[in-house]
Amino acid sequence: MEKLQAMASLKKSSPNVPFSQEFAQELLNTYGSPLYVYDGDRLRQTIEHITKAVSYPRTKFRFASVTNGNVALLQIFRSNGWGLHANTPGDVYLGLQAGFDASDIVYSGSNLHPAEMAQVLDWGVTTLNLDSLAQVQLCCEIFVNYKYPSLRLGLRLNLPGITDNNRIGVYPIEFAEAIALTRGVGLKVSGLHFYRGTGTNATAAFTQVIDSVINVAQQLPDWEYLDFGGGFGYPYHHGGVAFDWQVFGAELTDRITRLGREIDLVIEPGRAAIAGCATLLAQVVSVKWQGDKQIVGVDTSVANLSVPSVYGGYREIVTWKQGGLHNSQFKTDICGNTTYSRDYLGKNCQLPALKIGDMIAILDVGAYGFAMSSHFLHRPKPAEILLENSTHRLIRQREDYTVLLANQVLK
Ligand SMILES: Cc1ncc(COP(=O)(O)O)c(C=O)c1O
Numbered sequence: 001m002e003k004l005q006a007m008a009s010l011k012k013s014s015p016n017v018p019f020s021q022e023f024a025q026e027l028l029n030t031y032g033s034p035l036y037v038y039d040g041d042r043l044r045q046t047i048e049h050i051t052k053a054v055s056y057p058r059t060k061f062r063f064a065s066v067t068n069g070n071v072a073l074l075q076i077f078r079s080n081g082w083g084l085h086a087n088t089p090g091d092v093y094l095g096l097q098a099g100f101d102a103s104d105i106v107y108s109g110s111n112l113h114p115a116e117m118a119q120v121l122d123w124g125v126t127t128l129n130l131d132s133l134a135q136v137q138l139c140c141e142i143f144v145n146y147k148y149p150s151l152r153l154g155l156r157l158n159l160p161g162i163t164d165n166n167r168i169g170v171y172p173i174e175f176a177e178a179i180a181l182t183r184g185v186g187l188k189v190s191g192l193h194f195y196r197g198t199g200t201n202a203t204a205a206f207t208q209v210i211d212s213v214i215n216v217a218q219q220l221p222d223w224e225y226l227d228f229g230g231g232f233g234y235p236y237h238h239g240g241v242a243f244d245w246q247v248f249g250a251e252l253t254d255r256i257t258r259l260g261r262e263i264d265l266v267i268e269p270g271r272a273a274i275a276g277c278a279t280l281l282a283q284v285v286s287v288k289w290q291g292d293k294q295i296v297g298v299d300t301s302v303a304n305l306s307v308p309s310v311y312g313g314y315r316e317i318v319t320w321k322q323g324g325l326h327n328s329q330f331k332t333d334i335c336g337n338t339t340y341s342r343d344y345l346g347k348n349c350q351l352p353a354l355k356i357g358d359m360i361a362i363l364d365v366g367a368y369g370f371a372m373s374s375h376f377l378h379r380p381k382p383a384e385i386l387l388e389n390s391t392h393r394l395i396r397q398r399e400d401y402t403v404l405l406a407n408q409v410l411k
Pocket of ligand 1: 064066067085087108109195197198199229230231232268269270271272367
């Protein structure tokens with residue numbers, strides 16, 4: 001049975017920190033460090049903001065759980081009327097555990113082998129966006145043998161001049177063959193799926209291609225739905241350009257309404273929905289100075305949060321500590337607790353002089369945070385907790401060292 005803990009004050013001393021120092025300390029005392037902290041209220045607000053931005057009545061939102069597969073968080077999306085976008089059979093599995101109806105799960109993935117494709121269909125997923133003729137053919141072969149009712153097949157579009165340096169997708173020139181394959185087994189290609197790119201904050205990059213995508217979709221004789229994918233950006237650089245959901249929603253609604261036919265619209269936001277609701281709390285375990293640069297060692301690593309090392313992705317790092325005289329800030333590297341050469345959570349941050357025991361907060365880690373954590377460097381993974389209704393509760397146990405032996409075959 002999960003334990004609920006009443007929350008200490010969330011009052012913040014500065015707009016940069018996610019909650020008060022007292023509260024951060026209470027969380028670390030209760031659950032240990034490092035710790036993934038999710039703000040359920042903030043997540044709900046973001047879901048509402050995105051949902052309201054697209055007024056087209058036949059719109060379905062499907063959260064891309066590639067970004068975060070914690071079942072407690074998936075349930076928040078479900079309770080707010082969103083379905084799920086599954087990139088892999090594992091996403092479908094987690095979605096079903098979270099209580100999503102299989103008909104509310106859209107599979108838009110790549111490169112399944114036959115047993116996996118059969119598994120996805122056996123689980124009852126009825127909308128599949130496929131990214132190659134070979135996957136269409138495989139799906140048709142399995143469909144013929146099992147005759148799943150009410151399957152909706154879509155093609156992931158590789159749009160010449162826009163996404164054609166991408167490995168994923170089907171060119172319009174291949175549509176005829178896909179249609180022939182599906183008709184041969186009594187199926188239709190009823191959907192077009194388009195994914196603009198990854199993490200783009202430039203709203204125009206999306207709005208400028210709406211017409212092209214719709215034009216291509218109209219080449220499908222049985223076209224019933226448009227899935228506009230994910231890839232919508234999140235402003236990790238605070239104060240920087242942010243993806244404008246209002247503009248995107250209004251333009252997409254306008255273009256589809258003007259079509260004059262009843263098309264279903266699917267949107268699969270990932271990071272845009274969940275990035276901002278989470279913080280990774282950690283503690284300072286070592287400080288040294290190299291000239292005027294502060295080298296701060298913390299009790300987490302890029303195995304707990306790999307985006308900075310894998311993509312060089314920026315995540316803002318803040319602390320509750322006040323600077324000394326004149327609030328001095330120093331150039332600071334925040335380093336993980338290993339000697340791995342890329343174990344930097346942040347480079348050249350501006351932070352006050354820190355000391356052992358101080359807390360830091362790495363912001364906006366809800367997407368591709370825990371989901372991309374690994375056992376590389378052989379450290380157990382952190383716990384995850386959820387703040388909700390003035391309480392906090394554990395939503396994933398902290399691992400211990402036994403996890404490092406899991407599935408190893410010992411003599
Ligand atoms: C088909 C599809 N939809 C949605 C997403 C979510 O992407 P993002 O987090 O950029 O919104 C992904 C990510 O891989 C994807 O492949």
